[in-house]
Amino acid sequence: DQQVKQNSPSLSVQEGRISILNCDYTNSMFDYFLWYKKYPAEGPTFLISISSIKDKNEDGRFTVFLNKSAKHLSLHIVPSQPGDSAVYFCAASEAYGQNFVFGPGTRLSVLP
């Protein structure tokens, strides 16, 4: 049973528009969440994180929203750029430095 779900395998967005990537989790003990971006033939790179004491974290064009009651988080990219085209993984852990559970990923395509 997947503890971290990304129900959209792929998403296409026009350049300049907003990209919204969603992630749902089932383990109520998760309290730290990260988003990673992965280009082909490269390892994932850290994008942004949020801990359960917050409901929003912003870093430039990237914002992550956390809804603990719904066990849902989302990544907003505004404005989307062609270079954002990649696979995005959502990950969660129960405690700092412990086991991270990754979702299956969403492939984002930003069309020029």
Add this chain to the structure above:
Amino acid sequence: DSGVTQTPKHLITATGQRVTLRCSPRSGDLSVYWYQQSLDQGLQFLIQYYNGEERAKGNILERFSAQQFPDLHSELNLSSLELGDSALYFCASSVVGVSGDRGQNPRYNEQFFGPGTRLTVL
């Protein structure tokens, strides 16, 4: 460049064989994590080491083992290989490996990933 190195980049071997994947963490990082990514699958956590000791175990098969050496590099050993073991194997490192200041500095626990080793079992 994340600062995490993995060798080899590609590995092709036959069923029943044994291979060793190597990972050097970023300078100063004490924690090493191993992940497996099969075709169209997410990243499956295998095992974590912190400062030479096993810290957490995920879905790691008994045929697989790992260790972290005093210089903090790590090796993942895969034995009695099967076709289904063909995958990308990623190593990641982070500064910490234990619970820390919850919410104070979320990036302190960031994992930096290496470029991966692509294993093909024929």
